[in-house]
Amino acid sequence: MGLDVRSDDNCHLWAEQSGTGPPLVLCHGGPGLWDYLAPVARLLDDDARTIRWDQRGCGRSQRRGPYSVARFVADLDAVRDHLAGPVTALLGHSWGAHLALRYAIEHPERVSHLIYVSGTGIDPERGWHPHYERNLRQRLGHHLDRWEALGARARTPAQQRERAVLQWSADFADPGTALRHAERMATPWLGINEDCNQALNAEVKQELRDPDLIVQCRALDLPVLIIDGTEDIRPRWAVDSLHEALPNSQRVSLAGCGHLPWVENPHDFRQAVTTFLTEQRHQTLRQVHREPADRADPR
Template sequence: MPQLDVDGATLTYDDEGPRDGVGAPLVFVHGWTADRHRWDHQLEHFSTGRRVIRLDLRGHGESGGAGSRTIEDLARDVLALLDHLEVDRCVLVGHSMGGMIAQTIALSHPGRVERLVLVNSIGRMTYSRGRGLLMAVSTLVPFKVFVAANIQRAFAPGYPREEIRAFVRASATTPREVVMTCYSAMRAFDVLDRAAEIRVPVLLVHGYHDVQLPVRQMLRLAKACPDATVRIIDAGHELPVEKPAELTAALDAFLTPKQ
């Protein structure tokens, strides 16, 4: 289990698959209160023929360190890891907050990104009345209640309740300071007006039932990107765990050269 010390954090990561495999390395970035194991299905599938890298963001999973005040801070962590692993150019895949990090890297270091995949992610945080109310009371309720309220609504109707409870418990182990600072970082995220600067092919994969970051918000980003492909899957906000095989198939199709 390799680790890298970066600016007060210890990042735990996986680096698997052949270095001389087909195509640029795949780099997977998870979302808020999650960890690198969100990408287990993709790691198993792609690492047989391609280099695959994934990490636990600072304060998440098995990585130490305090939370970040901005998405740009988290993007710098990912870039530091890529520098350490001598990865000059990659296919960057981000889920939710990880997609915000991926967009930030694509905009600040366009030469590092060959293709961009955004899973349940958007270019600008916009809040419904209910979401705004949840934000307003978030500091007034017990921490575990706040986490549970966010995680429970992330899954599509009908997803097994016991599995949802397991994800709630796992998310609640993320330190409060990390949870809240990253939450604030997402609230401040807005690159929608710069999306036209992303000149590489972009795949946007989204859950039809996503109420955290609704499909209509993703479509605003897709419309702004010059070279965007959209795939809607019958799932909620947690596509990597709700429909991992369908997500992998969408990635495979995006990465396979058209004949």
């Protein structure tokens, strides 16, 4: 049974938590989708207390706006405050990676670690997008005609689901299992909030053109792990500028994986995340234990 978190403007946000350990808030992608990160939570159950949530207007959360980056950052802060405590680690996937990054920029004192999974970087011209469109069509293969036909007209909920499953199948590297993975993502089907998707995508496009964003990334002095699947149809060089801008980041590329690397390579995904969290926590403890001695040294 889900938990009910109230935002500061009294919007009901669905959330769920599981596992034991330090808190880790998970931010799903979209925009306009719902939480599909239960498999990530299960992988990390022994290492973190994971907190999942449906973003405003999506899935099991209340279907109301406004749909803006600032509003979603404030909602994430409500989830953090209600369920995680004063400081939490964040893991964001795709659009959720951008949301987690924006939150860390605005509230660095409330974030211990940031895990940026399959995001699309901070390229102001979104130069990756034409490559994504081409790769999507190529990977759809013999499903391309049906996907295009469904996109050319108003759709029933069943047709909306069918088109989403076809499109999401391109996010997996192995064509033999791609449709099955996409079907699992779409079950249960909670409907895509197209208004939310369009509003946030338009705002992010404008936000990336702001030169302050790269300046803010350069000032973000907290540990960041960037995880990519090498077979993601969104070209991974799009993330290079973010990796270079962040002062304390490391990057892991998982071979043979598409956009959801924990599905196709769960062992290495879990190892990358847990190693990062453990190493950074040990480093923090070493710094805390050194500080009193450093202050007492008269030299």
